[in-house]
Amino acid sequence: MFSLSVLLSECLSTTRKMRRALMKLLTVDGIDIAVEKKRVRNLNLRITKKGVYCSVPMYVSYKEAEEFIRTKIPWIRSKLKEMPGDADIPECEYKTGDKVLLFGEEKQLLIVPSEKFSYDIVDDTVIMRIPADSTAEDRKNAFRLLSKELLGERIAPFMSAWGNIMGVGEIPYTVRTMKTRWGTCNVTKRRVWFSDMLAEKNDRLIEYVVVHELCHLFECNHGERFKALMTKYLPDWQERRKELNGRQVASGTSHCF
Structure with a gap:
């Protein structure tokens, strides 16, 4: 009969093996990127002092992940240059002050509480009118x-x-x-x-x-x-x-x- 410690050890070993099976290191345009399949809805990129990390839904192939990453290479290079070695880049929440890329130009978001969704582009500002209780996902969908x-x-x-x-x-x-x-x-x-x-x-x-x-x-x-x-x-x-x-x-x- 196996002892509890042996069973726990085997379970942890199996978990690590399963996680490794769902993670793959891709090199895209000379940049090493750790890609992990997870129970998430969207493809997400994160850059930390440890490197570049991409989480993708379980159904997305590594080839599709690579194609997605390739479209973000300019942003990745830009952020790697700007990043102070010990700071993580926060995920965009599409709130006032965040910057977005629209038709090749960087613009700033201005979120205005409103019952109905509408928007305007004024110079370098994207004005989004959206309910005050909107979540980051709501604002992301509105911007899309x-x-x-x-x-x-x-x-x-x-x-x-x-x-x-x-x-x-x-x-x-x-x-x-x-x-x-x-x-x-x-x-x-x-x-x-x-x-x-x-x-x-x-x-x-x-x-x-x-x-x-x-x-x-x-x-x-x-x-x-x-x-x-x-x-x-x-x-x-x-x-x-x-x-x-x-x-x-x-x-x-x-x-x-």
Whole structure:
């Protein structure tokens, strides 16, 4: 018969093994990041004096986690440079004074208590009117909602202009939450979907994704014909793609992301 101490020792050993099985060290653009699958709802990044840590929902693959992390590389590099060796970076609560990244520009949040949700952008300030008892999650969702709406408006002139240039006319599109891709095109339905993460990016990068997806109306895969189309319409598309995927360090990125 096993003693209680032996059983406890085996249980602790099994727990540690299970945790190790759910944790993986990824190296993304030269940065080591510990990724752990947990019972959480969202993908979260945290930077401490010990390093970079990312927790992801159980159903998210490590490949999807890596793609998410890659979009945050500019922010990670910026924060690693700014961080005093012994201080943790607090998670954004979307409260007054917090900074957010909107269309490539850092803006400051101003939360105004109100019964109904509404918002305004005044210079470098995002004014969000939201109930006084709202939680950090409520404010995060409200910011995502306004980001989607603004992104849809931002995309419209690009879709119209490039639809005419490429001879495909007005193609309907939708902005939705997508964590593993910037956009997708359904050739049969002749419809395009864009990720709400594009709301963080500048117009130059949004335009790249628009052209990329419209090119799929002529070529489904990413072979030589597709690349030739991209070069024809957007000669610097490869540079834009690298910037979009976070391989170039951006300055002034928000600590809410």
